[in-house]
Amino acid sequence: MEKLIFRFNNQSSQSFFKNKDLLGGKGANLVKMTKLGLPVPPGFTISTKVCEYFYKNNKKIPKKVIQQVKKEINIIEKITKKKFGSLSNPLLVSVRSGAKVSMPGMMDTILNLGLNDKTVIALKKRTSNGRFAKDSYRRFIQMYGNVVLKIESYFFEELIENYKLTKGVIQDIELTEEDWDGLIQNFKDVIKEKTKKNFPQEVNEQLWGAIGAVFLSWNSKRAKTYRKINYIPDHWGTAVNVQAMVFGNMGENCATGVAFTRNPSTGEKKLFGEYLINAQGEDVVAGTRTPQDLLSMNKSMPVIFQQLKKIFKLLERKYKDMQDIEFTVENNKLWMLQTRSGKRTARASIKIAVDMVQEKLISNKEAILRIDANTLDTLLHPTLDEKAEKKIIASGLPASPGAASGKVTFSANEAERLKEQMQDTILVRIETSPEDINGMHAAKGILTARGGMTSHAAVVARGMGKPCVSGSSEIKIDYEKKIFRSGEYQIKEGDIITIDGGSGKVMLGEVRTVKPDISKDFSKLMNWADQYRKLKIRTNSETPADTKIARDFGAEGIGLCRTEHMFFDGERIISVREMILSKTLDDRKEALTKLLPYQRNDFIKIFKIMNGLPVTVRLLDPPLHEFLPKTEKDVEDIAKELNISNKNVKSRIIELHEQNPMLGHRGCRLGISFPEIYQMQCQAIFEALAECKKKKIKPVIPEIMIPLVSTAAEIQILRNLVVKTAEEIQKIHSIKIQYYVGTMIELPRAALRANDIAKYADFFSFGTNDLTQTTFGISRDDSGKFLNDYVENKIFNKDPFVSIDERGVGELIKIATERGRIQKKSLKLGICGEHGGDPSSIEFCEKAKLNYVSCSPYRVPIARLAAAQAYLKKNKKYK
């Protein structure tokens, strides 16, 4: 019979401790901790299979599971010597979600379940602590009311806040047993009013209500949003963990805390965490009381602190990773409630991986495989310029590093709305809750007035790699008026602020940023990656500045120099427009003569920086509309230059208008119609080489690339043009020039006819932007309007312009690779579409046996790492 319930301390469950698919992460780790002999309160996990059944069977739980749960509760009763619903020594349980991967705060949890009007009295007697018993009961009603009965939590919170105001106290801890008695009655009244039913007193009804609610929370809006952002499949479902409660809120020798075995912000090997004496778990993260630094526990609870340190070490040794832990101390006894791999910043993840290699916990291959290559992005982007003028208006905790500027917005939905308009925002909240997840994702950074380093805002921002300043108590937010005040400053919605998540500072306006300092650990990791990867990494770059950045990041060549981008610079755009608008060959030649020196000089600069490394120069490939004069002033300028009337310019623009410029007179079609354009560009390349030779600059072997080829005849004709131009320049300068001629494969026909095309090409570079556009027949410029619907309806897993569609576009790449290499063994193959910087597409390129990937400069390190990961995964070298 299929096993659906897993008792933590049962031998047969313990063989499943690695099976997170079935037990969820939390359940699997509770089983493992129990197996390691750690103090874990007894309990069991209801597997994800039951969740699957629940959704397939009209939200019912199988009978078999109901019976087994009863049995398991009996076993907890035996171990704890308490009884569920007992009027003398009641057992209380927690009911928690736990999916295969951690989704912090996205699903529901219920604590103190098993309390009712009678058991609460028993608990009071048993513990001789009336305040504790009542506090636990009101928490339970509050949680149950919210999670199971769906009553907004602010109905309860408001009652507490108003009561405290009347009583003239600030902290919950100042409320007495009698105070809670009154509030419990108020809470029950709210429930009666909202649900027309009394708060359930029967403990089994409570239990099944809670289990059902946890399953339902898998499909809550926030859980769905989180899954969408993190590409977590909807069919996984959650497990449910039912566990005996232990109490951190029974008095001064009780506590509750969360800890990371290393610093999740910096990676430093130092305990990091927060705890609260006399409190329950959610108090630490909720930000209602300011928690204490875990290190101070060495003084307040020294024995427990030493015990914790030992456990942290053991867990790190067993899991070989930094752990995020929840614990509770009940009457000086330590209980472990959770361990999981801790979320961390990119910087921390590199430091931890590199340190763990040095500590011989993991191999350097494991270190490489551990880093999410995409997150490197956050490290490579600029940080605040120290020299820039800053007007600091507030400060808080440095919860997640990096700098961000944007318009102040106070609501998650507004942040999302502004993102759609391409506007940068900083989401400012008193504290964030899982409901804010969409806005946190949309905003550039997050600022909160309340909450510590382990608050929701801090944890989620670190996971997302977003800057966050939390707990900035100086700022006073007024959601209604849409302002916040900090000292003498008043900031309105829409005002621009900058936050620095590394220092915790909040600044007025936009502050200048600088290139980040790359750490030694980062370089070490990159060197390891370079040892293992087979794919070469090139960059897409056409300016000396970008080329220099890319070289510094380790680019081994230029895979795509888009020459049309060079044409936008400064004055030369006028000559470019002149060339495009020319009606006669002579006019065009005249414009080209003006452009030649610009191009030659650009190439000299780039060749110099590349110092002998390969450079792929793509000949002109503009969809013409990109270059046509756009404004009245553009028209005037060009009319003056050509010495014709504005009207004439306008009528030429109309003549050149295309319905579908992406499929129009672009790419090699231009070269076929106007060979003098490509001739000029080749002349510029070869003359630049001659000049470099004269200046003794290390020679580059250029790879001249013809865009948008679909037939062998096109490349045959244009190759001849390149060869002829080279011969002329060689003769004039009496030099020997080495070069290659190749093509982009960016049209399906080119991929299919790769064997013919390879006859005239020394290399292929897959232009996956256009290849995706033309394979799907989806315009790359207009897809934004509907792609989201496609992802939402699960037609696409991911945007195919971001990650290669392996089954369609990928198939064409494989066909072209195979056919091209049959024709020409030496054919060099690479990719230069945006996919060249996307880790999962890079994995595909490794499998497809390409020679290189080319990506934008800032993605070069990402590609280096992703290429190593792809190689290690392909060859199953995990250790």
Ligand code: PEP
């Ligand atoms: C491509 O199509 O993938 C490509 C690299 O060229 P562009 O984006 O310039 O069209």
Ligand code: MG
């Ligand atoms: Mg293209």
